[in-house]
Amino acid sequence: MSIAAVGVALGCCHCTELPTEVGEHVSYHWDDSEARLCGGTVPTVDRFLETVGGHYGWAPDELGPGVEYFWDEELSVNACSWPGTFNCESGMNRPIVFSNAPIETHELAHTSRGGHGRPILGFPPFINEAFASRWSSAVIEHGQAFLTWPEFLSAAELRAALEVNDANKLEYGLAFTWWVALESTYGPNKMAEFIVEVDGATSANDVERALRRVFGISLAESAALAESLPEASIDDPVCELEGLPTFTWTGRPLVVERSDAHCDDGDIVNLGHDNTGWLFALELPDTLTDYYVSLTLPPGVDPATKAMYLVECHGELEFDNPFPYNAAFADGKVQSGPWRLQGRQVGRLSTDMNPDGAVVLSRVVFERVLTDADRPMPP
Known part of the structure; x- marks a missing residue:
């Protein structure tokens, strides 16, 4: 907001x-x-x-x-x-x-750029919130990923939404859907052109002129584009963060561990007043594969608040998945059955820090579920 x-x-x-x-x-x-x-x-x-x-x-x-x-x-x-x-x-x-x-x-x-426009003038709040919602990170903010809405606004309703000056009166999910429909259709380079073109727009007519100049479509056509988009999620912004420690599957159980961590370390981030986290990436086979996932801690460490949150990085829209993430807890809650994963994953290990700033994170092991193909053939 x-x-x-x-x-x-x-x-x-x-x-x-x-x-x-x-x-x-x-x-x-x-x-x-x-x-x-x-x-x-x-x-x-x-x-x-x-x-x-x-x-x-x-x-x-x-x-x-x-x-x-x-x-x-x-x-x-x-x-x-x-x-x-x-x-x-x-x-x-x-x-x-x-x-x-x-x-x-x-x-x-x-x-x-794209989130507020020029000082004082800015963009219509609908565009402000569309852009900011597209870049909200569920991994960093302990939130649930935004999903596009399968039922969008009519052309007249979109025009009215672009005239609203109070962000509290907007449905952020609809704004998010409109932005994702444009970006998934035309790509980030054209969206950059749109951001520049729409800078200073103060009305629905201004936005429509920018749509026509950049994409060659009307406001009504942009509404139809959003209406045609089924429920979908996009990659969490952390998927694009560079320099994350990356763990690659080699066929053996994959261990993700950050030991002897402290709040002062350059890779430990605040997630709340006492809660801290460590971001990492996985590179798994491109084929969907089932993995057992286990979280363990040193003896005597309280498992409360210690968790892992993981999202897939598809590079494209993901459909028919209302929960585009996986979560596991060191106390064993919400962790039944194997996880079906593929490709690049980005996640966080999180925990409350100790009073002295020490950060004790879970040790995570990914182990492939064996199938009939792994069992030796009888003689």
């Missing part, structure tokens, strides 16, 4: 006292009396911003003036003007994100 403007001083009486860590694209502020900032959080925000821009062909030095990110509950409550809202973004000269979460990907996407 984006906001037009906000005065930082109005939201937080102690903002000038907040510590700051400066990254490549973000100046990150947090309340160190409430939370400990882990070493990988700011670099992950930087990589996320580069991933969003890079998807549309923009180099890191084309991402704009950078982002001010405030991870502070008091500030987010006071700065975000809608009741019950704890995350928002201001698209002024330098984008500002206010959040009670350490990495709020939806609001970070609002700071990107």
Whole structure:
């Protein structure tokens, strides 16, 4: 959710006292009396911003003036003007994100080209929220992946939605569906052209002119395109993050382990005030294969809060799967039967950190389920 403007001083009486860590694209502020900032959080925000821009062909030095990110509950409550809202973004000269979460990907996407448009003018909220929803990461935010809606708006309803100025009155799922329909049809390069062309649009007519110039379609045709899209999911944004530790299947049980971790380490990220995570990737055979998945911990370690969340990276829309992810818990909950997996996977191991900053993550083993073909033939 984006906001037009906000005065930082109005939201937080102690903002000038907040510590700051400066990254490549973000100046990150947090309340160190409430939370400990882990070493990988700011670099992950930087990589996320580069991933969003890079998807549309923009180099890191084309991402704009950078982002001010405030991870502070008091500030987010006071700065975000809608009741019950704890995350928002201001698209002024330098984008500002206010959040009670350490990495709020939806609001970070609002700071990107395509997420807010020009300062003051911006895009219609429908486009703002379409873009930000497309780049919301369920892996980072402990959320469920967005799915496209099989029933879309009529042309008249889409036109009306593009005239709405209050994001609270929009269905984000419909906005997400419209953006995904365009991007899956025309590709990221054409979407980059559309982002540039629609910059400064303030009405449905402006958006339709941009659609005609870039794609050669009318607003009604874009609605029909979204209407024709069945329920589907797209790759989680973490699928495009570069530099993740990657584990490749070689035919033997695959062990994923990050031992002796600490919050200060450069690959450990904050997922909540006490919750931390470690991102990784798997390279599995392209053929769908069943795997037994087990999570174990050192003796005496409480399994509560220790989990793994895994998503497939298809590179294209995935249909007929309302749950495009897998989750496993060290205490054995929600972990029945083998997992059917293929290709590239990206996930996180997560846990609450210890008071001294130590992070004890699960050891995960993927073991292929044997089939009749694996059994020796009788003599």
